[in-house]
Amino acid sequence: MSKGWVHGGTDALGVPAHDFSTNRNACGPCPQAVAALQAAHCAQYPDPSYTELRQQLARFHGVDMQRIVVAGSASEFIHRITMHAVRQGAQYVSLPPHHYGDYPQASQVWGLPVVDRASHAAGPGLHWACAPSSPLGLNENLDMHWTDTAPAAAWRVLDCAYAPLRLVAGPRLPFLDSVWQMWTPNKALGMTGVRAAYAIAPVHADAHELAALQQLAASWVVGAHGVAMLQAWITPAVQQWLQASLEQLRHWKAQQLQLCADLDWAVLPGHQANYFVARWPARLHARMPEHLAALRGQGIKLRDATSFGLSGCVHHSRPWHWHGRNFKRGKWHEPTDASRREFAAAASRAGHRFVCDGAGYQQQRRKKLGHDRAVRLVPGTGLQGSAVQSAEHE
Numbered sequence: 001m002s003k004g005w006v007h008g009g010t011d012a013l014g015v016p017a018h019d020f021s022t023n024r025n026a027c028g029p030c031p032q033a034v035a036a037l038q039a040a041h042c043a044q045y046p047d048p049s050y051t052e053l054r055q056q057l058a059r060f061h062g063v064d065m066q067r068i069v070v071a072g073s074a075s076e077f078i079h080r081i082t083m084h085a086v087r088q089g090a091q092y093v094s095l096p097p098h099h100y101g102d103y104p105q106a107s108q109v110w111g112l113p114v115v116d117r118a119s120h121a122a123g124p125g126l127h128w129a130c131a132p133s134s135p136l137g138l139n140e141n142l143d144m145h146w147t148d149t150a151p152a153a154a155w156r157v158l159d160c161a162y163a164p165l166r167l168v169a170g171p172r173l174p175f176l177d178s179v180w181q182m183w184t185p186n187k188a189l190g191m192t193g194v195r196a197a198y199a200i201a202p203v204h205a206d207a208h209e210l211a212a213l214q215q216l217a218a219s220w221v222v223g224a225h226g227v228a229m230l231q232a233w234i235t236p237a238v239q240q241w242l243q244a245s246l247e248q249l250r251h252w253k254a255q256q257l258q259l260c261a262d263l264d265w266a267v268l269p270g271h272q273a274n275y276f277v278a279r280w281p282a283r284l285h286a287r288m289p290e291h292l293a294a295l296r297g298q299g300i301k302l303r304d305a306t307s308f309g310l311s312g313c314v315h316h317s318r319p320w321h322w323h324g325r326n327f328k329r330g331k332w333h334e335p336t337d338a339s340r341r342e343f344a345a346a347a348s349r350a351g352h353r354f355v356c357d358g359a360g361y362q363q364q365r366r367k368k369l370g371h372d373r374a375v376r377l378v379p380g381t382g383l384q385g386s387a388v389q390s391a392e393h394e
């Protein structure tokens with residue numbers, strides 16, 4: 001049963017052929033991590049206490065192993081720590097101005113009211129932050145909330161989901177040792193279909209608290225593939241792949257920003273990572289759901305940012321292109337010429353003027369079709385005035 005929250009990515013229509021709607025690294029899936037998954041021991045349970053994995057993660061972060069809590073995913077951890085905080089007496093929750101839907105969803109389940117950020121210092125409560133934030137990619141100013149010592153029975157959780165996808169250096173976070181850090185590498189690795197994450201407990205968390213949190217998890221909360229992904233995550237080869245991918249993401253993002261400017265979409269400022277939010281021209285707002293549904297019908301998924309409290313806006317990240325036939329053959333792959341052609345065909349069926357923003361392919365197509373860089377919907381398709389951009393692989 002649906003929880004009623006909106007997510008990007010795969011939906012009831014299947015995997016979008018051209019997905020602008022999630023923040024995942026569009027260079028992924030990381031080939032080295034995929035190889036690790038393929039070699040995973042799927043015939044066996046993982047170690048239920050994840051001893052080796054926790055040692056490896058602890059070494060990677062330079063923290064004590066006792067501080068590592070393995071989680072089924074960040075979403076699972078959000079629900080678990082909310083339940084834990086409630087059991088320990090939390091009476092309210094505070095959230096970043098725009099936020100991932102599972103924070104309030106978990107709080108709602110437990111009847112925790114949402115309070116203003118300014119009440120942050122007063123415990124007992126659960127406090128969420130995300131750096132860089134989602135969906136805006138901002139550096140939230142946490143200094144005024146989190147630099148003081150946390151009162152007893154205050155749970156401060158920093159969601160680090162997109163920290164590895166920062167494209168510009170972020171501020172120093174001096175309070176890291178005194179908060180819960182939540183890490184979910186599947187986004188940075190471009191493999192959000194694999195579910196596994198971990199948290200780093202604050203230095204002051206005692207053994208009772210860590211045991212209580214552990215006991216709230218089902219046995220083997222992460223399966224063999226999740227373990228393989230987390231172990232791959234901390235290898236030098238995968239970290240090098242990630243660093244190289246950031247270069248590519250910077251390049252693509254610059255192209256996308258230019259395309260938004262060409263389309264008269266106003267990009268909300270301050271974005272630091274591979275994603276951002278753009279406001280559509282006001283004349284398009286009223287029919288936005290219709291436009292987005294029509295695009296989705298053509299395999300192009302853009303995410304309405306209304307559920308983040310940003311109406312009239314769409315969430316943006318570099319589109320990830322998927323070619324169903326290759327996937328069915330069990331291949332993970334980069335976008336192919338075939339998937340580009342499929343995008344072009346879908347776009348033109350919807351009455352778009354198709355454009356591609358990559359080098360050789362783009363020039364070739366532009367010359368052939370005489371099109372500009374944007375994909376635009378034209379009158380008579382029921383989608384008049386809406387627009388979507390494309391920035392293809394080079």
Ligand SMILES: Cc1ncc(COP(=O)(O)O)c(C=O)c1O
Pocket residue numbers: 073074075076100130134159161184186192196197
């Ligand atoms: C900010 C943020 N935190 C956490 C999550 C959940 O991550 P996971 O895939 O590990 O459940 C998401 C997913 O979109 C997210 O955007």
